[in-house]
Amino acid sequence: MAKPSLPSGTRDFSPDTVRKRTYIFDTIRKVFELYGFQPLETPAMENLDTLMGKYGEEGDKLIFKILNNGLNDPKNIDKAKAAFENVLQGKNDKNLTERALRYDLTIPFARYVAMNHGQLTLPFKRYQVQPVWRADRPQKGRYREFYQCDADVVGSNSLLNEVELTSIYAEVFQRLGIPVEIRLNNRKILAALAEHCGGPDKMTDITTAIDKLDKIGLDKVKEELAGRGLSSPQISSIEQYLAVSGTNSEKLHQIETLLGHLAPAREGLKELRYVLNLVDSGSGLTPQTSNLVCDFTLARGLNYYTGIIFEIKATGVQMGSIGGGGRYDDLTGLFGVPNVPGVGISFGVDRIYDVMEELQLFPAAVHTGTQVIFFNLGEEESRAGYLLMQELRGRGLRCEMYHEQAKFDKQFKYADKKNIPVAVILGSQELEDGTCVIRHLREGTQNTVAQKDLAHALGV
Numbered sequence: 001m002a003k004p005s006l007p008s009g010t011r012d013f014s015p016d017t018v019r020k021r022t023y024i025f026d027t028i029r030k031v032f033e034l035y036g037f038q039p040l041e042t043p044a045m046e047n048l049d050t051l052m053g054k055y056g057e058e059g060d061k062l063i064f065k066i067l068n069n070g071l072n073d074p075k076n077i078d079k080a081k082a083a084f085e086n087v088l089q090g091k092n093d094k095n096l097t098e099r100a101l102r103y104d105l106t107i108p109f110a111r112y113v114a115m116n117h118g119q120l121t122l123p124f125k126r127y128q129v130q131p132v133w134r135a136d137r138p139q140k141g142r143y144r145e146f147y148q149c150d151a152d153v154v155g156s157n158s159l160l161n162e163v164e165l166t167s168i169y170a171e172v173f174q175r176l177g178i179p180v181e182i183r184l185n186n187r188k189i190l191a192a193l194a195e196h197c198g199g200p201d202k203m204t205d206i207t208t209a210i211d212k213l214d215k216i217g218l219d220k221v222k223e224e225l226a227g228r229g230l231s232s233p234q235i236s237s238i239e240q241y242l243a244v245s246g247t248n249s250e251k252l253h254q255i256e257t258l259l260g261h262l263a264p265a266r267e268g269l270k271e272l273r274y275v276l277n278l279v280d281s282g283s284g285l286t287p288q289t290s291n292l293v294c295d296f297t298l299a300r301g302l303n304y305y306t307g308i309i310f311e312i313k314a315t316g317v318q319m320g321s322i323g324g325g326g327r328y329d330d331l332t333g334l335f336g337v338p339n340v341p342g343v344g345i346s347f348g349v350d351r352i353y354d355v356m357e358e359l360q361l362f363p364a365a366v367h368t369g370t371q372v373i374f375f376n377l378g379e380e381e382s383r384a385g386y387l388l389m390q391e392l393r394g395r396g397l398r399c400e401m402y403h404e405q406a407k408f409d410k411q412f413k414y415a416d417k418k419n420i421p422v423a424v425i426l427g428s429q430e431l432e433d434g435t436c437v438i439r440h441l442r443e444g445t446q447n448t449v450a451q452k453d454l455a456h457a458l459g460v
Contacts, residue, residue, distance in 0.1 A: 009144025023366045028149045031172045032127040040126040042108040048100045062134040064101040101133035105150040114335035122155030152344030163278045165345045177361045183295035183311045188268030192259045197234040211299040248294045304328045314355045322351045372422045376402040385426045395460040
């Protein structure tokens with residue numbers, strides 16, 4: 001019999017891990033709700049043509065495709081064989097696969113809006129917390145199955161949305177205690193750079209290469225740009241662009257000097273200044289937890305972004321981005337519903353979890369499942385204990401009873417392994433006296449109270 005195993009890039013989650021992840025999810029959800037966003041869910045799989053061509057050259061390679069049902073049906077054998085040949089030549093074939101696991105939550109959301117736009121109240125603000133799948137190479141902080149938490153606004157051009165999404169990032173990471181940099185750029189500035197380097201058709205080549213700067217370094221980026229057909233003067237202009245440094249205002253000025261003669265750059269700079277000024281004046285950002293940074297090397301290699309783009313980096317930790325997003329002014333146009341502007345952000349929960357583990361940021365209370373255990377000391381005692389336990393559960397206290405009559409030592413060890421802080425002990429003497437013993441297991445102290453006062457004594 002084969003040894004049990006998991007697919008590479010996937011994980012089981014223990015109860016302790018699930019509690020910590022739920023803490024992160026709940027923190028993010030509360031902030032989303034605070035800002036007026038509504039929950040939404042979409043299917044795990046989408047039609048392949050919904051996803052393909054939406055994520056750029058690199059993203060399309062990472063889409064998990066699903067084989068069609070019935071490929072082993074004799075009627076479909078010849079079609080399947082021909083389809084396999086097409087796929088080996090790099091082509092898609094609907095006779096082999098018509099569906100795929102969702103790569104992110106943004107494109108399925110755009111598809112949802114396109115299908116339901118007549119019934120939606122615009123602007124429509126939604127959040128979504130669901131798993132996504134990518135055929136990536138597994139490594140630290142990078143998985144093939146992972147959760148995303150997205151918040152998007154569609155049906156509004158207002159930059160107030162970008163301000164609010166920046167504030168949501170700041171609020172969430174402040175509540176989680178993670179020190180971060182909130183990095184901003186504008187795709188219009190990158191479009192101006194492409195125009196400066198030969199024309200709009202260079203945009204994808206430039207952004208795809210720049211997006212790898214952190215991973216491969218400047219020299220390799222220059223090599224890739226040369227391989228994509230850019231000339232030495234064009235590469236020099238891009239190198240000059242990537243060398244911009246200093247404070248936010250200094251960097252904005254340098255970009256203005258380099259690209260300010262082009263209309264897209266002027267518009268992009270104006271939008272960035274608007275967001276920076278409004279966020280600084282009233283977002284609640286604090287130096288300890290959030291740092292708003294203009295990062296003109298930020299490219300977000302997804303083709304659908306059109307305006308301001310976001311990326312979140314945890315400071316003091318070796319980890320990739322833990323959040324990102326941006327403006328996509330015509331994403332629903334991909335599905336035949338043009339002129340529905342949108343902007344959204346995403347939280348990388350799995351990486352956030354890893355950062356919080358490394359920095360030991362989870363509160364002690366997150367580790368507690370059962371709050372009170374009732375020891376099992378006999379049939380009559382457990383019957384009386386069960387009635388008391390149900391009363392405590394009715395008041396919201398998480399309780400359990402040891403599953404069988406056993407020695408004290410065994411029940412204490414069980415409580416210790418499950419990190420249960422309080423034990424209620426009800427033996428024959430307590431049963432006769434109408435009392436019970438409350439033992440605080442971490443402190444090693446105990447006191448006796450009347451059974452009728454147990455709930456009060458436990459603070460509920």
